[in-house]
Amino acid sequence: MNEKNAHIAELIRDFTEKTVIFYDDLENMPVVPHVGKDTLDRVSAMTVPEKGRELDTVYREFLNDIFSSVSLSQHPRSFSCVPSTMSLLSWMGDVMTNAVNPHASCKLNAPTVDRIEKILIKWMCSLAGYPQGSGGLFVSGGSIANLTALTAARDTKLTFEERPKAVVYVSAQTHSSVAKGLHIIGFSNDQIHIINTDRSFRMDTSELLREVEKDIKDGKKPFAVVASTGTTNTGSVDPLYEISDICHKYNMWMHVDGAYGASALLSKTHGSELAGIELSDSLSWDAHKWMCQTYGCSVVLVRNRTQLVNSFAAHPEYLKDAEASPEAVEFWDLGPELTRPARGLKLWLTLQVLGSDEMGHVIDHGCDLASFAEKYICQKEGFEIISPAKLGIVNFRYAPTSTLSEEARDRINHEAAAELTKSGYAQVFTTELCGHKVIRLCTIHPETTEKDITETIDRLELLCKR
Ligand SMILES: Cc1ncc(COP(=O)(O)O)c(C=O)c1O
Incomplete structure (x- = not known):
């Protein structure tokens, strides 16, 4: 192996190890990391250099500045949009496929x-x-x-x-x-x-x-x-x-x-x-x-x-x-x-290792969790279900039978989702249904637990009722 390639291999090994450790601890990471102004300023100041730079320096920039700000849609408490259910097997298939190109x-x-x-x-x-x-x-x-x-x-x-x-x-x-x-x-x-x-x-x-x-x-x-x-x-x-x-x-x-x-x-x-x-x-x-x-x-x-x-x-x-x-x-x-x-190819690798039955269980888990969330929300005073659990998605809102205006209800639901997301515990977005702002949970991550769901809903309740 020539020296340059040996160095690339060393950094790739380092990255692989860091990545696996990172994923092992994913549930303890904030879903949406705080991005400091200094980081954004540093990245904004970057340009394409005329002369090449040290690989180690560029590698560290990737880790510390470029990747550190990314929201983790593959986090078990990412419930917004369509969360990523990515398996490390898919990542492995990706890495191998891209290497061979x-x-x-x-x-x-x-x-x-x-x-x-x-x-x-x-x-x-x-x-x-x-x-x-x-x-x-x-x-x-x-x-x-x-x-x-x-x-x-x-x-x-x-x-x-x-x-x-x-x-x-x-x-x-x-x-x-x-x-x-x-x-x-x-x-x-x-x-x-x-x-x-x-x-x-x-x-x-x-x-x-x-x-x-x-x-x-x-x-x-x-x-x-x-x-x-x-x-x-x-x-x-x-x-x-x-x-x-x-x-x-x-x-x-x-x-x-x-x-x-x-x-x-x-x-x-x-x-x-x-x-x-x-x-x-x-x-x-x-x-x-x-x-x-x-x-x-x-x-x-x-x-x-x-x-x-x-x-x-x-x-x-x-x-x-x-x-x-x-x-x-x-x-x-x-x-x-x-x-x-x-x-x-990465799908092939994943299916070869997990089998299609396991993939079916992933779907069942996501659907079961949305039904579980729906039942849990139904027990909460002041909350109503806007769309019942269907294929891993449930929509609800806080709408107490008080004299709150529709605008106030929309604002409360929107702010609660935004505050929870900002806290880093879970990522939750609102959408609009039947003319109302509603909180939408998409619960398809295979490692999301019932506790993740109850804790997320409890925190939303506190934020709505504060
Ligand atoms: C029903 C549906 N169709 C199409 C898309 C677009 O897919 P993509 O973002 O992969 O282009 C989405 C994305 O969430 C979707 O939910």
């Missing part, structure tokens, strides 16, 4: 890696109930998965001339990445029709049907419906069978945004809550949300792989030598990226 876009460059990602895609397609001929691609996240699927929907269902008249339906609870993706692929806000949800935050399919029929009468061209299995706010699952019937009747594409909830397919107890997902044309599914992966691990699946090929395949002359054959379908034919990392 496979160009995972075509068979020729990394045949075994290509094979592994295809096995995973096939396995996920079969969990979703997709038929022969289905397929997909690992992408960086749910946003890109949604964009990729909706591009295929557009190209399958619309001619170029029909695009200005096209309409796509989402619910009032659909994730914002869907509208973002639709804008990127050329649709305006006017072409995205938002359907209200029922009391369980599920798309109102009577309204959907009425809207589709009205739009057809008005000379528009409905082409797609985006359903969700596990909305970000409440974990609600849209009525998939009814949406599929409407899509069939009017020749529309049915996309399911399962970025958050599709992992529930792994659970023997909760998988059936996603029944009907098998009827969709495409599905987004983030392994970096509920399948213990570090970020950048998601799949887009389609029931007919050719539809992705039709949208994305290109055969430039400089890639001809890399194609296994002129007819071969490579990963670069299935999505927007050419060069891509082997995002599936």
Whole structure:
């Protein structure tokens, strides 16, 4: 080993050891660290140097200044957004994959890696109930998965001339990445029709049907419906069978945004809550949300792989030598990226070691904890449940039957969540449901305990009632 590389190896060993020790003690760390002004000032003053600097100095800057300020979404008391459930196994897979740096876009460059990602895609397609001929691609996240699927929907269902008249339906609870993706692929806000949800935050399919029929009468061209299995706010699952019937009747594409909830397919107890997902044309599914992966691990699946090929395949002359054959379908034919990392390998490593049953238990644990939290909140005076536990998410608020105005209630809930987060004990965010600010807990971390939940709720209660 040459001296320079030996030094790199030494620091990587040091980092590995520190990381494992850090994770061993994670529950005692503040979820959101305090970031001192001096640290921010130091980082703001950094520039790209003309001449290289000492590796040890740069390494220490990473540890002390750059990483020390990061909120720990993988902390067992991170309940905000969609917390990270990352396993150290995924991190190990990440480290190993990045070290080898496979160009995972075509068979020729990394045949075994290509094979592994295809096995995973096939396995996920079969969990979703997709038929022969289905397929997909690992992408960086749910946003890109949604964009990729909706591009295929557009190209399958619309001619170029029909695009200005096209309409796509989402619910009032659909994730914002869907509208973002639709804008990127050329649709305006006017072409995205938002359907209200029922009391369980599920798309109102009577309204959907009425809207589709009205739009057809008005000379528009409905082409797609985006359903969700596990909305970000409440974990609600849209009525998939009814949406599929409407899509069939009017020749529309049915996309399911399962970025958050599709992992529930792994659970023997909760998988059936996603029944009907098998009827969709495409599905987004983030392994970096509920399948213990570090970020950048998601799949887009389609029931007919050719539809992705039709949208994305290109055969430039400089890639001809890399194609296994002129007819071969490579990963670069299935999505927007050419060069891509082997995002599936860390998932492979994790699944090989844990097994899919264990992953199912992770889902069950998250769902059980949300139900436990709901029951505990129900015993607290002055609190009300706004959305009951569903796929690991529960929403509630402090709303005492006093003369408090709505504004005051919103402020109290918001401030309590912010104060708790600031304390470092847990990270909790509010969201808005039924016109109210509500406190949202997403309880999916596999190492979160019932005590973490009761202590978090007790602290919120104290803050609300102070
Ligand atoms: C339902 C849903 N869809 C899409 C996304 C976007 O996924 P990503 O952040 O991986 O791009 C999220 C993120 O939380 C989500 O909850």
